[in-house]
Amino acid sequence: MLITVIGIGDDGLMGLTPTAKTLVDGAEVLVGGERHLAKAPDVQAERFDWSLGFEATLDKMADLADKRIVVLASGDPLYFGVGATLIRRFGAENVFVLPAPGSVSLACARMGWSIPDVQVVTIHGRALENLSLHVTPGARLIVLSRDGDSPSEVAELLTSKGFGPTRITVLEQLGGADEARHDGVAESWPNETRAHLNIIALDCVGGPNAKPLSRLAGLPDDVFEHDGQITKREVRAVTLARLAPLPGEVLWDVGAGAGSIAIEWMRTDRSCTAIAIERDGDRAACIARNANSLGVPRLKIDCADAQDALVSLAGAPDAVFVGGGVGVPGLLIKAWNRIQPGGRLVANAVTAEGAAELLKMKQVHGGELIQISIARNENKNKDITLFENMRTVTQYCAIKPLETKA
Numbered sequence: 001m002l003i004t005v006i007g008i009g010d011d012g013l014m015g016l017t018p019t020a021k022t023l024v025d026g027a028e029v030l031v032g033g034e035r036h037l038a039k040a041p042d043v044q045a046e047r048f049d050w051s052l053g054f055e056a057t058l059d060k061m062a063d064l065a066d067k068r069i070v071v072l073a074s075g076d077p078l079y080f081g082v083g084a085t086l087i088r089r090f091g092a093e094n095v096f097v098l099p100a101p102g103s104v105s106l107a108c109a110r111m112g113w114s115i116p117d118v119q120v121v122t123i124h125g126r127a128l129e130n131l132s133l134h135v136t137p138g139a140r141l142i143v144l145s146r147d148g149d150s151p152s153e154v155a156e157l158l159t160s161k162g163f164g165p166t167r168i169t170v171l172e173q174l175g176g177a178d179e180a181r182h183d184g185v186a187e188s189w190p191n192e193t194r195a196h197l198n199i200i201a202l203d204c205v206g207g208p209n210a211k212p213l214s215r216l217a218g219l220p221d222d223v224f225e226h227d228g229q230i231t232k233r234e235v236r237a238v239t240l241a242r243l244a245p246l247p248g249e250v251l252w253d254v255g256a257g258a259g260s261i262a263i264e265w266m267r268t269d270r271s272c273t274a275i276a277i278e279r280d281g282d283r284a285a286c287i288a289r290n291a292n293s294l295g296v297p298r299l300k301i302d303c304a305d306a307q308d309a310l311v312s313l314a315g316a317p318d319a320v321f322v323g324g325g326v327g328v329p330g331l332l333i334k335a336w337n338r339i340q341p342g343g344r345l346v347a348n349a350v351t352a353e354g355a356a357e358l359l360k361m362k363q364v365h366g367g368e369l370i371q372i373s374i375a376r377n378e379n380k381n382k383d384i385t386l387f388e389n390m391r392t393v394t395q396y397c398a399i400k401p402l403e404t405k406a
Contacts, residue, residue, distance in 0.1 A: 001065040003086055005077045007100035010176025010197070012039030020098050024072070029064050031057065032072035035197075040072065058089050075102030080122055080144060103199045104142050106174040110181065111201050118142050126298075128153055133267060133295025135163055135204055136212050143200040148193040151182075151200055155189035158202070162210030167203040170194055213294070217241065217264050224290050229257035229283065231323055234374045235348065235393050240264055242346045242397045243319045247271045252317045254306045254335060255324015259287030259299065262321075266296040275300045275317075277309045278324075306331060316340035327353035332361050332396075341403045350391045358396040367398025 004023050009015045013024060024030075030037060030045040037047055046067075050057050061069055076099040077083030086095045108115045119134050122144040131154065134141055143154060151170045158166045164187030172180040172195035182194065187207075206212060213219055218237030224230055231239060239261060243251065247269045253262035256276035265274050276299060278284045284303040291299040302309050306325050311334070320335045326349040336345055345367075349355045362369050371394050375387035 001069075001090065001094045003061065003069045003071060003090060003095050005071045005073055005083050005086060005095060005097045007073055007075050007077050007081075007098065007102070008036065008039060009075065009100050009106075010173050010179070015100065015175065017098075023098070024070055026068060027070035028067040029061070029069045030072065031061065031069065036072035036074070045070075054085060058086075062090075075100055075105075079104065080120075080124070101175070103144065103174055107142050107171050107199045107201055110171055110174070111169065113140055113201070120144065123150060123154075127292070128157060129292045129295060129297040131157060131295070132161060132293070133215075133270075135161055135166075135202075137204060137206040137210070139202075139204040141200075141202040141204065143202060145198050145200055148196045148198065151194050151198065152189060152191045154200055154202070155186040156191075158186035158204075162207050163204055164207045165205040167205065169201040169203075170198050171201065172198045174199060215267050217268075219260070219264060219294075223294065224258045224260050224263075225286050225293075226258035226260075226290075227283070227286070229324070230260050231257070231348065232374070232390060234390075235372055235395075236260055236264065238372055239321065239323075239346055239348060239395070240268075242395070243321060243344055245269065245272050245319070249318035250274065250315065252277060252310075252313070252320045252335070252338070254310070254320060254322045254331075255326075256287055256301075257283060257324060259290050259301075261323060262287075262299055263291055263294050263296055265319075266291075266299055267294065273298065273300070275302055275313065277302045277304060277306055277313075279303065279305045307334065310334040310338055313338070317343060319344040319346070322347040327351055327357055329357070332357055336361070336365065336398075336400065339400050341400055343400050345396070345398050345400070347396045349394045349396075355394040358394055361396055361398065365398050365400075367396060370395050370397075 006020050027045040030043055030047045034049050073082050077097055079102050083097050104120055118140045120142045121131050121134050124144045124146050166186045168184050168186055170182040217240035218233050221233050245265050245268045248271045251265045251274040253276045256262055256278040259276045262274035262276040266272050276287050281303055284301050287301050291297055320339055322335055325331050326347050349358055371392055373392045374390045378386055378388045
């Protein structure tokens, strides 16, 4: 079986090399979106698009393995495209990819921007709030749009975040006969629908009300909505350092409260994921709002009792943080048992009962116990400077041993 994936631009088959055009002309089966197939009206082949859904279409392709299958895709099929899906299903040895200049390359060419210096964010099939994570002064962003309403939605989001002066360029129908460009700034961007096929270039500028947020651990407490159940900023920074997130890793945040640990975990890298476990429905809703506001709407929330969640959740996390319910007998060992070998458990306690459970864990499984004492300056009296002690936090950190072969 060999599937050929050919990237095309808005100019269709006219922009293909002779070799790529020959492969398309020789196809016995032609697969692609409706827009892609419409650009090859003269190719005599059995055709089907993705309207059946990806899995059903892939199954159909598998049934036609003895045919010459050509898939048409936009630009570079391995950049937010169907190429990766096909390779995962059929294997790299059975998929041959011929890329064309993609929308990101074309957009940077039009803007005069160096590709390595831009950050690409997609809101195509993903939440608009993903963009919030990347909006910082001086950042140059290429945003892959969902549709013609995306530019005005992006402008509204930027303005709400205090980045109204951000320069916006909308590039439509890139590489085609109807290519067009529209420039403006977010705070005065017209609320109108543009061409469905567009890409957005942002040169981010913060206004006087902008509050840029670092990707490092320890965001200010007041950027989170909370009812007091939140791991405080200084303790949170230490906790994230102990959890030590790496790209692609999974965290379970047990007794998540405001979700601050899970949210900051995910902010470290776009490939990091987390599940926030919080039994209180109001707090779970608060976590969802915080995740959206802080650019990680992909955060999963399990509104369940911690004991039940640690039994029912699928998979084995790379790290578990227990911030609520530490004193519940048996909770920590349940968390420990779910972590994959080499994973980390970090737990914080402010009560004597919780600290006692942490000591038991250390005695059985090793690891390290520390105490974190923080005093904050409270300016209640202008004439003197006083510090107010926060509750001392006892923290346990342990790495689960790697399994050894018998």
